[in-house]
Amino acid sequence: MKEESPAALEEDLKELLKRCPAGTYEAALQFRKNKDVVQIEIIVMGIIDRHLEPDQREILAKSDDTLRMYEDLGMDSLTMLEVVMLVEQTLQVSIDNEELRDLRTVGDVKAYLNAKAMGVEPPKRSKTFRIEEVASLMPHKDPFLFLESVTVEGDEVRGDYKITGNEYFLEGHFKEQPIFPASIMIEALGQLCVFYLLKGEHAGLTEKVDPKTIFFTSCDGVKCRRICQPGDKLSMKIRVSRVRHPLACFSGEINVGGEKTATAQEIKLAFDYFPVMDGQKQESSGSSQRVHANGNTPNENGKSSDESPRFVKFNG
Numbered sequence: 162m163k164e165e166s167p168a169a170l171e172e173d174l175k176e177l178l179k180r181c182p183a184g185t186y187e188a189a190l191q192f193r194k195n196k197d198v199v200q201i202e203i204i205v206m207g208i209i210d211r212h213l214e215p216d217q218r219e220i221l222a223k224s225d226d227t228l229r230m231y232e233d234l235g236m237d238s239l240t241m242l243e244v245v246m247l248v249e250q251t252l253q254v255s256i257d258n259e260e261l262r263d264l265r266t267v268g269d270v271k272a273y274l275n276a277k278a279m280g281v282e283p284p285k286r287s288k289t290f291r292i293e294e295v296a297s298l299m300p301h302k303d304p305f306l307f308l309e310s311v312t313v314e315g316d317e318v319r320g321d322y323k324i325t326g327n328e329y330f331l332e333g334h335f336k337e338q339p340i341f342p343a344s345i346m347i348e349a350l351g352q353l354c355v356f357y358l359l360k361g362e363h364a365g366l367t368e369k370v371d372p373k374t375i376f377f378t379s380c381d382g383v384k385c386r387r388i389c390q391p392g393d394k395l396s397m398k399i400r401v402s403r404v405r406h407p408l409a410c411f412s413g414e415i416n417v418g419g420e421k422t423a424t425a426q427e428i429k430l431a432f433d434y435f436p437v438m439d440g441q442k443q444e445s446s447g448s449s450q451r452v453h454a455n456g457n458t459p460n461e462n463g464k465s466s467d468e469s470p471r472f473v474k475f476n477g
Contacts, residue, residue, distance in 0.1 A: 170194075177250060181207040189251050198278055201252070202271055208247050209267075212240050226268030231291065252278055265289050287314035288360070298359055299352065300372040304329055307349035307395075311356050316401045318361065320353045326391030341389040346423045350413035351377055351430070353399045358409060358432050365404030367434075374433035378408070382426025393417045399428070407431050 170193060178186045185207030188200035210218055217234055230236050236244075245256050254277040263286055264270050276283040289312045290298070299306060311320045324341050331339040358370045389395065399413035409430050415423040 167194075174251070177247070178207070178211075181211040185211075192252065192278075196278070198275055201275055201278055204251055205248060205270055205274055206267075208251065209244055209270075211247075212236075212244050221267075224267065226266060226271065228267045229265055230267065230270070231265070248274065254278060263288050287312050289313075290356075290360070295356070298372075299356065300375065301352055301355070306352070307345065308352055308356065311353065311360075313357065313361055316361075316363070318353050318357045318399050320349075320356070320397045321394060322349055322397070323394045324389060324391050331391070339391055341391075341393070343385040343423065346385065346389065346395065346415055347380060347383060347425060347428075349395060350397055350399055350411075350415065350423075350425055351380070351428055353397055353413065354409070354411045354428050354430055357399065357401060357411070358430065361401065363401060363404045365406065365409070367406070369435050370432050371435045374431075376431045378429045378431050380425055380428050383424070385423045387417070387420065387422050389417060389422060395422070402427070407433055 171190065174186055174189050174193065178189055184203055188203035188207070191197045192200040192204060206221075210221060213221060213234070213236075217236075220234060221228065224233070228234060230241060231238075241261070245261055248254075249256055252274065254274070256273075256277070260273070260283065264273055269286060273283045289310065292309045295308050295311050296302070296306060299308070301307075307322045308320045309322050311318060326339060328341070330342065330345070334340055334342055355372070355375050358366070358375055359372055394417065396416045397413065398416075399411045402410040402412060404410075409432060411428045411430075413425045413428055414421065
């Protein structure tokens, strides 16, 4: 590829960054000429600033690396994509869409682009899913979905749900004194466990789990320590204890405003994988015969020897 002349480089960068704040073009020029990674932060912040409204720029100017691009800054996915495209052109790097989805904070963006520019592996980070992503993945649907955001980090999953007061069951629980049912709080923890089975990574999950096969089997050691009412935000956390197909065990807790609200020592779910098509090899399974989520093995026709349902789906 023919190397770009200094004059052409300067002209291209000026045109590319013409609406960015002062200093962005100069930093980009230094990076392109000398691969000076110190300039990356100035470039990224300048490109983000260029795509913001005046009130958003004030928030950005007063923030640190913990500022969340979507929740705090109010950027939408389309604007974020525009930022990324301009960064790609300026730094001459390629950003994968799947990697982009995990960049949540200003600090995430900086660290990721620094690694890309230096040609090293980007740092591992937790994966956060917003409400529309959660809704698209979960088998539970409105009005019986009690997760608004989910963060997966290793064997731990965190989720939030704010009680609005418009939940249909609050009309009868109780009249003129709406109380969020303790059973629904445990249901919300169970939904967080379901999410882990769908998006978490564990040695016991050898294939992709079919969401239609996830069922609640038991819940032990449950304690509820306070009532929850409209306006309260449930901060939930579950941790995987063990997974061995077709069972997965978790522990969980809920806090409201830093106060412990509910705990469950063990939540147990049954699950199964997506079926293997005829002629396909089941490479990751330790056995040539799959055990269905109801604990039975399939017969020669692929059906379970006992078709009667054993579990009730975790939907209350």
